Amino acid sequence: MKVAIIGMGTAGVSTLNQLSKHKKFKNITVDIFDSAEDMGMGKPFQNDSDRLLINLPANQMSLNPNNEKDFKKWYKKNDEFDYGKAKYLPRLVFGHYMKSILNDLLDKHDNIFVHKHKVDSCYVEEIKDERGQYKIDVCYIEDDEAVCQKYDYVFLTMGMLPYKDPYGLSGIEGYIESPYPTTQALRNVKEKDDIAILGTGLSSIDVIRYVMENHKRLPIVVTSRSAQFPTVRGIKHEINLKYINDKSIEKLQKTHKGMAPLKEVEKLFEKECNYQNINLHKMLYRFKKDNVYNLKYDLKHEDEVGHFQSFVEEVKHHMIPIWNAMTIDDKTIFLEKYGQHFKRNTNPMPQSSAKQLIEWIENGDIVVKEGLENVRKYYGKFRLKYKGIEKEDRYHYVINATGPKKNLSELSEDEHFIKGLENKQIIAAHPFGGILVLPYSNEVISPKFGTMPNLKVIGQLTSGVNFDANGVSLLVDQSVRAVNDLYIELKERKNTQKIQSKKK
Structure with a gap:
C-alpha cells in the first residue's frame, strides 16, 4: 500500500x-x-x-x-x-x-x-x-x-x-497579514511608528508579548469587536463524566429518533454540572467588560476556574456524537449561547501571561479598545473606526491576529x-x-x-x-x-x- x-x-x-x-x-x-x-x-x-x-x-x-x-x-x-x-x-x-x-x-x-x-x-x-x-x-x-x-x-x-482578512487589507503596505513568525513582524517598523493589533485571542497575546519587548513607541493598542481576552489557566482537575457519555447520548438519540434536541442536551449539562459540583451560571457569566477584572478574578480563583476549565475540556472530547445529532437550528443556537464559553475556557492563557497583561494595561502601556467596526488605509495611515465614535484612530502599522479562517x-x-x-x-x-x-x-x-x-x-x-x-x-x-x-x-x-x- x-x-x-x-x-x-x-x-x-x-x-x-x-x-x-x-x-x-x-x-x-x-x-x-x-x-x-x-x-x-x-x-x-x-x-x-x-x-x-x-x-x-x-x-x-x-x-x-x-x-x-x-x-x-x-x-x-x-x-x-x-x-x-x-x-x-x-x-x-x-x-x-x-x-x-x-x-x-x-x-x-x-x-x-x-x-x-x-x-x-x-x-x-x-x-x-x-x-x-x-x-x-x-x-x-x-x-x-x-x-x-x-x-x-x-x-x-x-x-x-491562513489567517482571516476581515477588513480586506491584504497586500496593503503596513498591514502584517499573519503574526507569525513574530520575529519578522516588526522588521520594517520604525521606533516612532504607532502599532495596533487586531484580535484579542491567544495569537494576539503572543504578538503583544513580542511587540512590548521589541518596540519602544507606546502605548500599543489591542482591539476587536468584543475586546475580551481568553481566560487564565487554573488548576487542573481530573474529571470523570457521569451523564455526558456515549451511553447517555445513545439513549437520548433513541428517544428522539436519532436526534439530540438542544433542550435535552442542556438538561444533561445541568445534571453533569450538579454532579461535578460546578456552579454553571456563575462560571459562564463571571466576566465583565473590564479585562483586568476578569484576569484578576481567574488568578484569584484558580482552583474553581481550573475545575470548570477541566470540565469543559473533558466535555469537548465527548462533543462529537452530541454535536452531530443536533439539528442545524439547534447547532446555531448552541453556538450563539455557548460557543464563546467553550472557546474561552478550552484555550486559556498561562498565568504568567495574564500577570504581564495586567501590569501593562494598568501602566497604560497597552490600551484595549472594543467595538471595532472597520479598518481602512487613507493618506498613509490606517484608520480604525469604532462603534458609536465618529473620530477614527490612526496608526502606521496594523498587525492581524484575528485567527485563522x-x-x-x-x-x-x-x-x-x-x-x-x-x-x-x-x-x-x-x-x-x-x-x-x-x-x-x-x-x-x-x-x-x-x-x-x-x-x-x-x-x-x-x-x-x-x-x-x-x-x-x-x-x-x-x-x-x-x-x-x-x-x-x-x-x-x-x-x-x-x-x-x-x-x-
Whole structure:
C-alpha cells in the first residue's frame, strides 16, 4: 500500500508516528509532503521568539497517546534547551520535540520518503480498484515541473487555514497579514511608528508579548469587536463524566429518533454540572467588560476556574456524537449561547501571561479598545473606526491576529490547493466550518465520489463535524482512529487479493 501524508506539522507527525507503531508498517510505503521550513514543525511551533509560550503546561503536551508527559520527559533529557523548571515552555521547543520524533522515524525506517514541497493539487482517478476505492493522484512542483504520483491512501494534515482578512487589507503596505513568525513582524517598523493589533485571542497575546519587548513607541493598542481576552489557566482537575457519555447520548438519540434536541442536551449539562459540583451560571457569566477584572478574578480563583476549565475540556472530547445529532437550528443556537464559553475556557492563557497583561494595561502601556467596526488605509495611515465614535484612530502599522479562517468561502484564490479540491468536487464545505467528513473516521464525503474511506482529513478542516477540533490531544486522538482504519483496510485488501487469486 502506498500512502501520502500532506502536511507535516502536529497532525502529520502524529499520524506518521502512529503508523510506525504497527507491526504491519513495513508493508506500506509513506511519502510525506511539506515545505522545508514546516517539515516536522508546522507553523505554530516553528523557530520563533522564545517569548511565545504554549498555553498548556509542558507536562500536559504529548504526541504519545499513552504518555501525557512524553514532551516533558524529552525536554528534561534534551541539552539544547534550558528554561529551568518553567511550567510553560516556548512553542519552538515543542516544534523541536516533534522534529526529533520525525527524525527518529526517518532513521529507523527505510519506507518513509521525504518530499520538501508543498502539494499543488490532488486528483481522483475515476477507476475503482478491487476494493471499490479510487486511487488519488498527488501533484507537486519540482524543478519547475509538475510531478504526480498515485496513492492508495492519503491523509490531509495541513493544519490551520491562513489567517482571516476581515477588513480586506491584504497586500496593503503596513498591514502584517499573519503574526507569525513574530520575529519578522516588526522588521520594517520604525521606533516612532504607532502599532495596533487586531484580535484579542491567544495569537494576539503572543504578538503583544513580542511587540512590548521589541518596540519602544507606546502605548500599543489591542482591539476587536468584543475586546475580551481568553481566560487564565487554573488548576487542573481530573474529571470523570457521569451523564455526558456515549451511553447517555445513545439513549437520548433513541428517544428522539436519532436526534439530540438542544433542550435535552442542556438538561444533561445541568445534571453533569450538579454532579461535578460546578456552579454553571456563575462560571459562564463571571466576566465583565473590564479585562483586568476578569484576569484578576481567574488568578484569584484558580482552583474553581481550573475545575470548570477541566470540565469543559473533558466535555469537548465527548462533543462529537452530541454535536452531530443536533439539528442545524439547534447547532446555531448552541453556538450563539455557548460557543464563546467553550472557546474561552478550552484555550486559556498561562498565568504568567495574564500577570504581564495586567501590569501593562494598568501602566497604560497597552490600551484595549472594543467595538471595532472597520479598518481602512487613507493618506498613509490606517484608520480604525469604532462603534458609536465618529473620530477614527490612526496608526502606521496594523498587525492581524484575528485567527485563522474557518470556512471555505473565506479562502482566496491564493489558497488554490483547498479551493482546487472544492472546485473538482472532491471536498465540500460544511456549514459550520471546514469540510464534510464522517464523524470519528474523518473520511471525506465527496459530492462527486461519495464517501472516500482512503482519503482522511485530520485537524482544523474537520472543525464543522468535530466541534472546532483543536489542541494537540484532539489531533492525536484523530490520528489514532485514522491509522487504525488504515490497517483494517490493509488487512481487508490482502483478504480480497487472496480470494481473487483463488478464483483464478
